[in-house]
Amino acid sequence: MPVMTLFANEPSGRADAPLLILAPALGAPASMWDKVAALLATDYRTQTFEHFGFNGAPGVHETFSLGDMADAVVQLIDDSGVQKALYAGDSISGAVALELARRHPDRVTAVAAVCSSARRASDPSMAAMAAGVREHGMASRASYVADRWFAPGRKEALGPEIDALLESLSNADDETYARYIEALDKHDVGDHLNQIAVPVLSIWGEFDTGDAEGKMRFIAENVQRGTLVGIEGAGHLPPLEQPEAVAEALQNFFRAAE
Incomplete structure (x- = not known):
């Protein structure tokens, strides 16, 4: 098992405020949370990190x-x-939120999983996705993301931010990305949600693909203290696409949980 030291950015917000860690989707820069962080700066000290193999963070070629x-x-x-801290993560970082709440309930006050899923041992294998990245590289993944991740009209409205995201994804380390997919493939937190007593906010995007609402509802209804919120006008990255709505949802939830 490798030693995992996260590639952290400088925190922002009030130094004496509760710590809120904001974690990006796999392939997205931590800056996807910038507008949310700015909206929460008066109430929280926000901390972000870059995923391994992205945006200057070192790659990881071992199994984790x-x-x-x-x-x-x-x-x-x-x-x-x-x-203790609060934590919110999008996509694969939402799965990390659930694992964090399961493994370390004494270190988090509450967590939020955004447009994620709680995989179970019986779910279909993701091995073909990992193999495809190794064979065709990250440019192929960037094309998929451009077509599927965003709500109608958001690519035009958020052109520079989305262009930067796609460039980051195209330049990412292929092997590290494949290792992330394999880690998600083996994750079985969906079989253990009833063990999670930490409050969990489960957020889905109106235009996210693959029964997004159903996946997030499954999480909210099976943890011990779950809350479900939908974000209109967002696809797979609500913090980037609809930051005001996400900030409001997080603020309301975390205030009730603290």
């Missing part, structure tokens, strides 16, 4: 698990000098 990622988040909390 989402449990290892959750442990790395705890190390980030330790490094911030606090006992």
Whole structure:
């Protein structure tokens, strides 16, 4: 098992405020959360990190698990000098949110999973996706994201941000991305959601693909303290596409949980 040290950015917001870690989707830069962080800056000290193999973060070519990622988040909390934090993650980082709440309930006050899923051991294999990235490279993945991740009209409205995201994705380390997919493939937190007592906010985007609402409803209804919120006018990246609505949902939820 590799030692996972997250590639953290400088925190922002009030230094004396509760720590809120905002984690990006796999392939997206941490800046996808910038507008949400700015909206929450008066109430929280926000901390982001870059996924391995993206935006200057070193690659990881060894096998790792989402449990290892959750442990790395705890190390980030330790490094911030606090006992507990709040956490919100999009896509694969939402799966890390669930694993963090499951493995380390004493280190998080509440977590939010955005446009994610809780995979179960019986779910179809993702091995073909990992193999495709190794064979065809990240440019093929960037094309998929451009076509499927965003709500109608958002690519035009958010052109520079989305262009930067796609460039970041195209330049990412192929092997590291494949390792992430394999880690998600082996993740079985969906079989253990009833063990999670930490409050969980489950957010879905109106235009996200693949029964997004159903996946997030499954999480909200099977953890012990789940809340479901839908974000209109968003696809797979609501924090980038509809930051005001996401900030409001997080603020309302975290205030109730604290």
